[in-house]
Amino acid sequence: MMGTLFLFPTTLGDSLISDVLPDRNTKLLATIQHFIVEDIRTARRFIRKCLPLAAIDEMTFFVLNQRTRAEEISSFLQPLIEGHSVGLLSEAGCPAIADPGADVVALAQEKGIQVVPLVGPSSLLLALMASGFNGQSFAFNGYLPVQLPEKVKVLKRLEIKILNEHQSQLFIETPYRNTKTLTDILTHCSPGLKLCIAADITLEGEFIHTYTLKDWKSRMPYLNKRPAIFILYK
Amino acid sequence: MMGTLFLFPTTLGDSLISDVLPDRNTKLLATIQHFIVEDIRTARRFIRKCLPLAAIDEMTFFVLNQRTRAEEISSFLQPLIEGHSVGLLSEAGCPAIADPGADVVALAQEKGIQVVPLVGPSSLLLALMASGFNGQSFAFNGYLPVQLPEKVKVLKRLEIKILNEHQSQLFIETPYRNTKTLTDILTHCSPGLKLCIAADITLEGEFIHTYTLKDWKSRMPYLNKRPAIFILYK
Numbered sequence: 421m422m423g424t425l426f427l428f429p430t431t432l433g434d435s436l437i438s439d440v441l442p443d444r445n446t447k448l449l450a451t452i453q454h455f456i457v458e459d460i461r462t463a464r465r466f467i468r469k470c471l472p473l474a475a476i477d478e479m480t481f482f483v484l485n486q487r488t489r490a491e492e493i494s495s496f497l498q499p500l501i502e503g504h505s506v507g508l509l510s511e512a513g514c515p516a517i518a519d520p521g522a523d524v525v526a527l528a529q530e531k532g533i534q535v536v537p538l539v540g541p542s543s544l545l546l547a548l549m550a551s552g553f554n555g556q557s558f559a560f561n562g563y564l565p566v567q568l569p570e571k572v573k574v575l576k577r578l579e580i581k582i583l584n585e586h587q588s589q590l591f592i593e594t595p596y597r598n599t600k601t602l603t604d605i606l607t608h609c610s611p612g613l614k615l616c617i618a619a620d621i622t623l624e625g626e627f628i629h630t631y632t633l634k635d636w637k638s639r640m641p642y643l644n645k646r647p648a649i650f651i652l653y654k
Numbered sequence: 655m656m657g658t659l660f661l662f663p664t665t666l667g668d669s670l671i672s673d674v675l676p677d678r679n680t681k682l683l684a685t686i687q688h689f690i691v692e693d694i695r696t697a698r699r700f701i702r703k704c705l706p707l708a709a710i711d712e713m714t715f716f717v718l719n720q721r722t723r724a725e726e727i728s729s730f731l732q733p734l735i736e737g738h739s740v741g742l743l744s745e746a747g748c749p750a751i752a753d754p755g756a757d758v759v760a761l762a763q764e765k766g767i768q769v770v771p772l773v774g775p776s777s778l779l780l781a782l783m784a785s786g787f788n789g790q791s792f793a794f795n796g797y798l799p800v801q802l803p804e805k806v807k808v809l810k811r812l813e814i815k816i817l818n819e820h821q822s823q824l825f826i827e828t829p830y831r832n833t834k835t836l837t838d839i840l841t842h843c844s845p846g847l848k849l850c851i852a853a854d855i856t857l858e859g860e861f862i863h864t865y866t867l868k869d870w871k872s873r874m875p876y877l878n879k880r881p882a883i884f885i886l887y888k
Contacts, residue, residue: 427783438677440773444670514779517789526786529850529864536860537783539674541773545748549661549771552760555751559793559821587793616763626770630763 423505425497425528426452427521429514429540430466432647433623437470440541440622446470448538454499454506456482456524463509484508484520493524500533512647514542518562518592544590547618547649550628551588554653558588564601571601572608578652579609588653598643601650606633609652617641619648657739659731659762660686661755663748663774664700666881667857671704674775674856680704682772688733688740690716690758697743718742718754727758734767746881748776752796752826778824781852781883784862785822788887792822798835805835806842812886813843822887832877835884840867843886851875853882 426448431440449470457463460481467476482496500506508515508524514537515521528535544560561578565571578589593601598619605615611634618628619641627641660682665674683704691697694715701708716730734740742749742758748771749755762769778794795812799805812823827835832853839849845868852862853875861875 436678440676440678442674442676443672444674514783516783516786517779519789522786522789525784526864529784529786535784535786535862537780537855537862539773539775539780539856542776542779545751545776545779546771546773549748549750550759550763550769552750552756552763552769555753555756556796557794560791562790621771622773628769628771630760 421503422533423500423503424534424536425500425525426505426507427515427525427535427537428507428509429538429542430510430512432512432541432543432621435622442539445538445540449507450474452505452507453478454480454482454504455509456484456496456506456521457509458483458485458511458519462511466509484524486520488520493527496524497528497531497533500528514540517542517544518560541622543618543621543647543649546621547616547628547651548588548590550618551616551630551651551653553588553614553616553630553651554586555588557586558590561589561591563593564591566597568604571604575605575609579613582613582652582654588651590649590651592649595645595647598646598648602636602640602643605650605652606637609633612654614653616651616653617643617648618651619643619646621649655737656767657734657737658768658770659734659759660739660741661749661759661769661771662741662743663772663776664744664746666746666775666777666855669856676773679772679774683741684708686739686741687712688714688716688738689743690718690730690740690755691743692717692719692745692753696745700743718758720754722754727761730758731762731765731767734762748774751776751778775856777852777855777881777883780855781850781862781885782822782824784852785850785864785885785887787822787848787850787864787885788820789822791820792824795823795825797827798825800831802838805838809839809843813847816847816886816888822885824883824885826883829879829881832880832882836870836874836877839884839886840871843867846888848887850885850887851877851882852885853877853880855883
């Protein structure tokens with residue numbers, strides 16, 4: 421009998437566990453000894469917060485990040501094949517959504533291992549809920565290109581999808597580039613488009629507001645180093 | 655001082671509250687007297703499950719569904735303007751994602767009312783997490799058209815987006831049409847594409863599997879009347 425791969429969301433920052441995670445997650449976490457994580461220190465801190473008395477030193481951690489080789493990922497599933505359940509943890513939010521976790525989930529699906537996703541905070545979904553934008557049709561586009569000509573090209577393409585397909589367009593940015601990207605959006609997209617900016621979601625100072633690009637120009641928010649989601653729509 | 659519009663996710667079926675919702679949600683729910691809901695009976699049942707001792711008869715419910723007129727929606731925000739917080743509830747899962755709730759959120763944003771989204775189960779997101787597909791780029795397309803020629807046209811368009819944009823494509827179907835739609839996908843899409851079928855998420859009998867279309871043909875699942883998410887990718 422093979423183990424189960426449980427997908428454990430984590431907090432989006434320094435919020436209370438009981439504010440953003442169901443009890444079930446903590447209870448399941450207490451039964452697991454093997455974890456696949458992006459960074460061991462963050463993972464240990466999260467587990468300690470959920471289970472102050474856990475024997476973390478006896479747990480096994482496999483590191484899955486951009487540098488992990490494909491051959492290695494396969495070995496992370498060994499405990500599952502031996503009958504032990506494994507927990508996949510994200511650095512923040514839901515694993516396998518905007519992080520490298522999807523590779524190990526894909527492999528587990530291929531090998532017929534049961535995959536069970538648990539409920540937790542997704543900054544993308546929470547932002548979309550609170551934006552007031554179309555939730556019947558939306559797309560997440562990851563990061564915009566860094567260089568301006570390519571960034572503008574992508575923004576124009578998203579604008580066409582908003583107008584022709586009525587599809588809300590979500591993207592993220594490295595926190596220290598938020599202000600630059602916001603300025604680029606305000607400069608290069610149609611002023612009648614609407615933009616939702618959602619920063620510090622589920623944290624103190626949560627900021628989620630929707631205005632037209634024209635209106636954002638006169639109320640530039642302070643976004644430096646704040647994790648933020650941007651959503652464009654009409 | 656205006657009230658806050660809280661967005662309360664609900665369970666995806668008959669699961670335990672503590673399995674899928676954080677404690678914070680129940681605590682906040684207990685402080686609220688005004689609700690915007692899709693169906694009063696389901697909403698009362700959900701509140702009763704979270705708060706067995708609540709005085710539900712003293713609560714005010716506004717009904718927001720496909721038939722609600724735009725003028726009416728504006729009046730639902732009156733308690734907020736008078737300083738009372740209001741809860742927006744979905745029939746199942748996260749409000750304003752694949753339901754009419756987005757209209758009232760849009761209006762709240764326009765009027766400068768604070769909107770606070772709470773964490774809860776989203777069948778779309780949970781399915782995507784467990785699919786093993788690209789979580790860095792994905793799109794939700796709502797329902798496919800019912801008529802075959804239009805349905806095939808949309809499926810072909812999704813296939814092009816998968817191949818050219820490496821974008822995972824999510825859609826849903828009315829439960830009694832699941833089997834028909836699955837057959838249509840298997841007949842009309844390239845057999846090398848992969849499909850994740852996620853049914854009864856967070857419920858007993860949860861089923862989340864990813865195979866190529868070719869492989870699904872020899873293992874047709876029983877999907878009749880089961881709420882399901884379909885995700886296509888390569």
